[in-house]
Amino acid sequence: MKNIFKILLSSLLFLFVFSCAGEDDNIVLNEVSAGKISADKSVLVLNNATPAVEAIKFSYTIPTFDINVVPQYFVEIGLKGTNFSKSQSVSTTKDPAISTLTHKAFNDLLIALGAKPGEQTDVEVRFKTSFSQNANYYSNILSLKVTPFVNLKNLxxxxxxxxxxxxxxxxxxxxxxxxxxxxxxxxxxxxxxxxxxxxxxxxxxxxxxxxxxxxxxxxxxxxxxxxxxxxxxxxxxxxxxxxxxxxxxxxxxSTAGAVYPTIGIIGSSTPDGWNSDQDMTASAFNPHVWKITNISLITGEAKFRANNDWGTNWGGSTPFSGVAALGGSNIPLNEAGNYDVYFNDLDGRYLFIKK
Incomplete structure (x- = not known):
């Protein structure tokens, strides 16, 4: 009799837990007020002469729901007529409720979507509030006309x-x-x-x-x-x-300077992180111009340093190209890929050429 009672009690507890779990899974999230998005311009010609300058600013209102939730927010960009089936999303924040894109960043997104350099492209933008892969809420859709620029030249x-x-x-x-x-x-x-x-x-x-x-x-x-x-x-x-x-x-x-025995690139974007240098090479013809070819880099940061030591190191603040200063900040790398990297220890100039 005791065993029968235990079995019945266990069955009732199981049904109770299962019922509670089912109720939680079926919670319905209702949008009380919808998100909205606007932009400071509707026609834009991207300029490869000012890659780091702000090209466009999006402002948005955050939607509200009848349950206290913590979603993720994105500005989603697609080409007109694709219904965002192929899109690029830029993660953004609730506070401040604005998101900006530089000329290069916007250009890279559009080229990745298939836009043609030099041609005006119809672009659609919306604000996405996301809770999971299958639970997303969308704002109104902006219509923009944007002309991407031709890819950067090298000499x-x-x-x-x-x-x-x-x-x-x-x-x-x-x-x-x-x-x-x-x-x-x-x-x-x-x-x-x-x-x-x-x-x-x-x-x-x-x-x-x-x-x-x-x-x-x-x-x-x-x-x-x-x-x-x-x-x-x-x-x-x-x-x-x-x-x-x-x-x-x-x-x-011009003039020359002291010749360093070795110079390497190091940082979170390099194959061994901050642990060791990736050695660069210079020739007897031009012993101050260092190069490493086809190095695989991830998004992160990098610096150059001499003699595998932090006593002499160079850093800068601009991605892809810039002027590094002794003891300067970490160089940002915001696009993964294989690169040819150049560094000139006479003037601190550096260049990342994506393959």
Whole structure:
């Protein structure tokens, strides 16, 4: 009899627990007030000359529910006509209830969605409140017209005054891009007496950049309109600057400095984190320009340092390109991938070229 009673009691307890669990699973969340989103502009031409400048600001109101909940919030972006079947989401916050995108960040999102550089694209944006993969609440939909910019250009040295010689695919050294003006490039290093030009893509002779009167110009893709060479009268160190938008350049004598035995890149974005350096290489021709090729990097931070030690290290505040200072801040890397990374210990300039 006691055993029968225990079995009945256990069965009743099981039914009670199961019933409670079922009630919790079937809780209905009701949206009391809907989320809303607006933007400070509806037509936008993204500019590759100002990648880090704010391009657009989204403002939104947070929806309320009849139950106290803690969801996640996103600004969701898609191309018109896709019904957000393929979209890019930017995580955002409740306070402040605004989200901004730089020119480069917005451009990267649109290119990933399939937008064509240089063409005006119809874009839709909405605010998403998410509790789980299958429990999402959406705001009104914004309609924008956005023109993405053409991908960033790189410039490489070629010519008998350079280490690569007149070979268009011989580990040619890259120039360092300005972090604020992506059309401006710098190079400080050694040249032999002779001449050089600049290539936009390794392995291709055109377009190539050179002298045109007192300024510069580029050849056409078919090789026509080829410019003249930049001339180096005497072997030595020079500082070279070029602005391919303003069509200007300067070439002045410079100086060298102490040669470091080793320089490496280190940080949370590198393969071994902050534990050890990924060694870079420099040549006898240009012992101050360091390079590591096809390194796999994740989102995170990085610095450069000499002699596998923190006694001499460089850091900067801008991603992809910039000027690192001795003891400076960690360089942000906000896009994972394989990169060629350059660093010049004479002026602290660095460049990350995604493969």
């Amino acid at each position: 490489y040295l070629v010519g008998d005054a350079t280490e690569a010689g007149w070979n268009n695919n011989n580990n040619n050294t890259a120039l360092f891009r300005d972090p604020g003006n992506v059309n401006k490039f710098y190079f400080r290093g050694y040249f032999t007496a002779g001449s050089f030009k600049l290539l936009e893509k390794l392995g291709d002779w055109h377009p190539q950049w050179g002298v045109n009167g007192s300024g510069v110009s580029a050849s056409n893709p078919d090789g026509t309109n080829e410019p003249a060479v930049f001339s180096i009268p005497t072997a030595g160190y020079y500082s070279f600057e070029i602005d391919i938008n303003a069509k200007t350049y300067s070439l002045t004598s």
